[in-house]
Amino acid sequence: MIDKSEINSSGSFALISICVLLFLSGFSALIYEVVWVRSLGLVVGNSTQATSCVLAVFLGGLSLGALIGGKLAERKNFPHLLAYGLLEISIGIAAILVTAGLNAASLWFLKTVDLFPSGSAYLVIARLLLATIFILVPTIFMGATLPILTRYFSGIHQRAAHFLTLLYGLNTLGAVLGSLAATFGTLPYLGVSGTTYFAAAVNGTVGLVACLVFANTKGGQPQGNTTAAKPEEARPAQGNIGINRQAIYCTAALTGFTALAYEVLYIRFIRFYTDSSTYSFALMVSSFLFGLAVGSWINNNFLAKVNERADGAVQQMRFLGLIQFAVAAASAIGFLCLPGILVFKAFFMMHDIQGLLFQVISAFTYMILPATLIGISFPAIGGIAASQTNEVGNAVGRVYAANTLGCIFGSALTGLVLLPLMGSQITFELIIALSVCTGFVCLLSAKQKKVKYKLFVAPALVLVLFLAMVPQNYLENSYAVLMSGKIERCEDDAGAKVLLFEKNGVRRLIVNGTFYSSTVVTAQRYMRVIGQLPVLLHANPKNVLSVCFGIGTTSGSIVKHPDVERLDIVELSPTVIKFGQYFKPTNGDVLSNPKQSVHIEDGRNYLLRKENKYDVISFEAPPPCDAGVVSLYSKEFYELCKSRLNAGGLICQWMPMETESAPLWKMMIKTMMVVFPYVTVWNPDSGEAIAIASMEPIKFDINKVQAKLDQSPQVQASLAEVGLGNAYALASTFLIGGEPMTKYFADTPVITDDHPYLEFYLPFSGKSLCAKDLDSVGSKPSDILSNKQYDLELLDKNVQAIKYMRSAAQALSIENKPDKAHSYLEKALALLPDNKFFQWAVAHPKQH
Structure with missing residues (x-):
């Protein structure tokens, strides 16, 4: 631990102050990451590729900032504290400007990307460019803070590695709190812009306090070891035996690569057994970051024991190698134990506080050990680099940059290349092998007269046994056994793990652990209504857009209509489209129909980029409370839909009742009502509702609808299979509309991009509505009928x-x-x- 007796009173005051400030800096930095990924996602899309572009720029800015900050920190008489304070103030100002400028940026971006085909390299370039323009500068400022502060404190205390582990750990712990605060506090109550202003205020306060500390510590220059060596005088500090610099930077990059790869994989695995909510994601990220913070402090204790030895750097490198072996072993054991989550899940009601407790326990239990071991790595490498030179800030900056670059490639290659190419299990085994190889690199780079090769045997044996003993599709088959069903097919793509699950003769599509659609009659009933009803109500539905493919029942219902000439299907997951072939009996082999055209991308981004006009737009999105899905239920989204409708056009949206609380369901309907003056709600199945909206009055002419059914035997037969084969049966599913609806939803809040209440649902949790609860509202099917001759x-x-x-x-x-x-x-x-x-x-x- 740090010996406080070695720090003078001025340095002690600075140390305590800056430790608190760096904690708050990490707090605000994670809030920005959450907000910027969300805000930019509304412009560039929520696909894995688009999100990876934003994260790559974010991490790239940190890397570049670390290099720049490290070089600046070594300048003679450089005002470290003042520079740090100004950087924090600049981060806050830049964050506010980013928020203010995103609306204008979206117009430029859309005009640019519309010139390029969907999914092309040009689109990736456009996404990277937009993210670079907006968030590169503030992230450079963020990245520069750590090397500057590390260099500052190396003047107070000769053992700079101690301060690196202390500062890194506190900054990471602040990030943990920032992630939780944004998800559970500021975003639900302050909204996106309010959260940004709150984080900017934190940065501004941090910066001002740092400047005051600078003014109160004799110009901010630490008293003690203040003399920085010139570059040509740089040498291993304290007589340490040196480690090759290339080996240090290579190890930093490799540990960064494996760290982010493990995070991507563990989040995918745990989501498969828990859920896809924002709360679940935030808890997993926070558990991982907490492990990193704990690991850095553990490493600090080890450094205290070996730093004074002549071969301290060698001992640290050997320790780091053994840690990589431990990371591989802990990850392998955790993988084997993952099915236990599903057993544990049976003891919890998966909603409200109990569901949240289950997610906390699951994320913490399965991520804390590997994350803690991973957390040892960066401060250990930084400590080794710092011990090799008197240019501490420059050394830390380079290690930070190499580690962050490794993080960029680890996240991007794992998510975009390895998972789609090899699947999650083989990718996981490959990353475990890379951890073992990284351990070998550390051991071999530790300059010793005699290498103890027995250190290599155990990790190699563990790796071989793991690869040999674990059957393929281990997680999926374990899931099938625990759920008393059968996995007929499973595949990974960049954004999802997709399963074809069969139980009691019913096939289900499972995406990231969430049941999307099935062949059961109740599901078929409401999905066919989503596809058929708006087309039947429209006078001349030639062009139709269907967003979210599922098992294809909705799309298959639409193309059955003889009036429909073109159907655009937009789906985020290419694997979901591929799995459509396994549901041909229920979707009518829609993917072979010449009327349809499939577009693999985010549905909202497709509407933003393309100016096509439609007669009917139909949505069957994933569960509304899943992360990111709220973008298909916001006021701004419905305004976008309105702009893409032809005169007399209709939109049809799935509004599940059984799985949403009453306040949230009412918000979903009210938001549509704010944009469209005419909204009706239909209830084809007890727990499912469907909202149909238009700019013109919606009327149901029983005789005309029946005539359409009679003229299209294929459509009529499809609806008859689910008990809706005539106009009277369809009309009876009407639930609410007109003046009673206006009164019922009068005081309900509206979902917007700035206030995405649906995604942050805990403050609005409670009892869900039954369709029977709305019988007393006053609407009845006869209200919707335009022709009274029936x-x-x-x-x-x-x-x-x-x-x-x-x-x-x-x-x-x-x-x-x-x-x-x-x-x-x-x-x-x-x-x-x-x-x-x-x-x-x-x-x-x-x-x-």
């Missing part, structure tokens, strides 16, 4: 049958009375004995 008795039968369905859902999910639910379904079937849906529901009451 069979009232037949309509009433269908409406009553739907009400029985809703009562059955309430009895089953709320009251937990399956027998009561079954009796309601039998009543519905008695009213409509030929209805295939109610026939199925009575025969399968537990699946309803």
Whole structure:
């Protein structure tokens, strides 16, 4: 540990002050990373490629800043504290300017990228350029702070490595708190811009205090070892036996590469067993960062023991090599234990506080040990570099730059190349092998007369045993066993782990651990309505856009209509599209239909970039509370949709009721109502709702709809399979609209890009709505009918049958009375004995 007796009073005051300030600096830096990735994602897209571009620029700026800061720190009479204070103030100012300028930037970006084809190298360049213009400068400022402060404190205390581990650990711990504060505090309550201003205020305060410390410590120059050696006089400090510089920088880059690769892989693995919410992601990142902070402090204790030895650098390098072996072993053991998360999950209700507790325990348990071992690496390498020269700031800056460059390549290559090419398990095994190789590099670079080769045997043996014993698709097959089902197919792409899961004759698509779609009748019912109903309501639906493919049922329903001439399908995951071939019986082999055209990219970004006009736009997004999905439910998104509709156009959006709390569901509907004056909500299945919106009144003409069905036997047969084969059955699914709807949602907040309430759902958690709860609002199916010449008795039968369905859902999910639910379904079937849906529901009451 640091001997405080060796630090004079002025240096002690500076040390305490700057430690607190650097903690706050790390706090704000992580907030910026979260905010900038989110904000730029709305412009460049939320695909893995787009996000990687933003992160590459962020990390690249840190790397460049470390190099620049390291060089500046070695200048004679350089005012380190003043420079640090000004850098922090500059970061805050730049962050505010980034927030203010993003709206204008989006216009320039969209005009530029529209010249390039989707997915091309030019689009990547445009994304990198936009991110560079906006966040490179503030990230350079961030990267310069650590080497400047390390050099400053090397003047107080000769053992500069101690200060590197202390400062690095505190800065990383601040990042942990920043990640949690942004996710659980500032973003839900202050919004995106408010969070940015809050972080900027922190930077401004940090900068001003640093300048005051500078003014109160005799010009900010530390008293003690203040003489920096000239470059030509640089030599190993304290008589240490030297380590080759190239070996140091190579090791820094390799450890950075493996660190980010492990983070990418562990997040993917744990998400597969937990969920894809922003809270889950933040907890995983925070657990990883906390491990890094703990590791740096552990290394500080080791440095205290070996730093005074003549062969201190050699001992540190050997220690670092052994740590790499330990990282590989800990990661392998953690991988084997991952299925335990699913067993543990059974003890928690996966919502509200219990679900959050489960995520905390899962992330911390499986990431803390490898992350702690990884956290030892950077300060250890920095300490070795610092011990080789009197130019401490320059040495730390170069190591920081090499390590950060390794992080960039580790994240990008793992996510964009290795995972799609080899899959998650083989990629993980490859990274474990690279950790072992990095350990060998460390041991071999430690200059010793005699190499102890027995140190190499154990890690090599562990690696061979791991590769030989673990069966392929270990996680997926373990999942199938624990879920009493079967994995028929599994693949990874850059953004997702996709599974084809079969149980009791029902096929399900699982993406990153989330059930997306299935062949069960209830799912088919609402998906076919999403595809069919808006097309039936539109007078002449020639051009249609379907966002989010799923298993293809919605898209397959759309192309069945003879009026539809073109269908654009936009899907983020190429593997999801590929898996469409396994659902041909339910999607009608839509991917072979000449009307369709598939676009692999983010749905919102596609609408931003392309100015195509549509008659119908249909969305069946992933669960609304999943990370990033709120961008398809915000006010700005609906305004974008409105601009892409032809006159009389409709949009149709999935609005799940069963999985969302009542406040959140009301926000989703209210947000659409703010943009579109005419909104109707339909309830084809008990737990699912569908909203249809337009700039013109929405009316359901039973006779015209029935005529369309009669003219298209394929469409009618598809709907009849789920009990909706006639216009009366479709009309009966109407839930709410008109004046009663306006009153019901009057005081509901609106979801915006700046206030993405849906993603940060914990403050709004609670009981979900049942469709039956809305019966008292006052809307009824007859309100939507434009032609009053219809069979009232037949309509009433269908409406009553739907009400029985809703009562059955309430009895089953709320009251937990399956027998009561079954009796309601039998009543519905008695009213409509030929209805295939109610026939199925009575025969399968537990699946309803």
